[in-house]
Every structure is written in C-alpha cells, then in structure tokens.
Amino acid sequence: MLFKFMSRGICMNQLRAIDGPWDGDFTCGTVPGVLATVDFGNTTNANIDFYFKQQNKYSNGGPAVCTEYWVTWFTDWWVKKPVQNVPGVIDNIAHMYSLNASFNIYMTHGGTNFDFMNGPDVTTSYDYGAAIAENGDITPMYTAIRSFIQNLTDWENPPLDVPANNP
Incomplete structure (x- = not known):
C-alpha cells in the first residue's frame, strides 16, 4: 500500500530497484531504466535527508521513494514485542511528506507467516x-x-471512520 497520495507519489506498477542507503552507496547496483529506491526505518530526519540524497545519486532525477518505511523491526522468538515509537514515526512521515517523497508503511497490517521460510530465529508474526494489529x-x-x-x-479523500476493535 502506497500511503502517500498517487498524485504526489509514483505509480504502483512502475519497476523499481530497492537498496538500503546506510552504507553510502547502492552496493547491490542499479538497473538502467529502473527507479532506484531506498528502505529505512524510524530514524532522525537528518538521516532521512541523507538516505534520499544517496537514492538521488542513482535515480536519474526520479522521485524520492522509501519503498519500505519500517515503523519497527521484526523480533526474535525470545525478545519482547517492540514498543511503538508513535511520535517518531509521525515526525518521520511529516518530514517525508514535506520533501514530497513517497513512502510505504511497513507493516501497515500485521499478519502471520505459517511457514519456516523467515529464518531460524525470527518470529512468524x-x-x-x-498500525493495524494481526487480529484487526x-x-x-x-x-x-x-x-x-x-x-x-491537500488530502483529497479524508479517512473513513475508524472501526471498533474486536471485543
């Protein structure tokens, strides 16, 4: 789900290559004619500026795009569920919005992976x-x-009413 508006973001059907910007370059390379994008999580706004600056080096004038903005990170089996940093996430979203960047909130809705393909010590949840828990x-x-x-x-379609949580 592209949480930013389509009039200000990129189309969902465009090809794109994703890399993490933290090492200062796109170590996995880029593909000619494919938009280079970045993934990152809750961080400082200065880091976001740096990440988009790195992306811009490889995007050939394309839009700033955070393909996966991680509101938290996965947990190992033995680790307690992370606490949501709501003020930090909203600050980051507001900053990306002010930059006219597109972003996808990961995870918007929780779910379960019923397979063992996620690694030996990572939870399947x-x-x-x-933002929406696994149970809805x-x-x-x-x-x-x-x-x-x-x-x-400038949001053209206001959000709908919030449904009640399950009893």
Missing part, C-alpha cells in the same frame, strides 16, 4: 508495531497516522 485491532500507530492525514489540507 508480522505484527511487530503494525486499531493501534495507537494507526490513529496517529490517520490524524496526521486528516489534518492535511
């Missing part, structure tokens, strides 16, 4: 910090993101 409940992350969107003056 994708509910770590998701609305989290504080969701309501904060919704509130941010609701307060944008």
Whole structure:
C-alpha cells in the first residue's frame, strides 16, 4: 500500500530497484531504466535527508521513494514485542511528506507467516508495531497516522471512520 497520495507519489506498477542507503552507496547496483529506491526505518530526519540524497545519486532525477518505511523491526522468538515509537514515526512521515517523497508503511497490517521460510530465529508474526494489529485491532500507530492525514489540507479523500476493535 502506497500511503502517500498517487498524485504526489509514483505509480504502483512502475519497476523499481530497492537498496538500503546506510552504507553510502547502492552496493547491490542499479538497473538502467529502473527507479532506484531506498528502505529505512524510524530514524532522525537528518538521516532521512541523507538516505534520499544517496537514492538521488542513482535515480536519474526520479522521485524520492522509501519503498519500505519500517515503523519497527521484526523480533526474535525470545525478545519482547517492540514498543511503538508513535511520535517518531509521525515526525518521520511529516518530514517525508514535506520533501514530497513517497513512502510505504511497513507493516501497515500485521499478519502471520505459517511457514519456516523467515529464518531460524525470527518470529512468524508480522505484527511487530503494525498500525493495524494481526487480529484487526486499531493501534495507537494507526490513529496517529490517520490524524496526521486528516489534518492535511491537500488530502483529497479524508479517512473513513475508524472501526471498533474486536471485543
């Protein structure tokens, strides 16, 4: 789900190559004619500026795109579920929005991987910090993101009412 508006973002059907910008370059290389994008998580706005600057070196004038903005990171089996950093995420989203960047919130909705393909020590739940919990409940992350969107003056389609959580 591309959480940024399509009028300000990129089309979902465009080809793109993704890499992490933290090492200062795209170590996996790029593909001619394919938009280079970046993935990163909750961080400082200065880091976001740096990541998009790195992406810009390889995007041939393309838009700034964070293909996966990680609101938290996965947890190992023996680690407690991470605490949502709602203010930090909203600050990052507001900053990316101010840069006219497109971003995808990962994970927007939690879920379960019922296979063992995710590695030997990583949980099969994708509910770590998701805005909508694995059971469909609305989290504080969701309501904060919704509130941010609701307060944008140029948002053409206001968010719908929030459903009640499961009893």
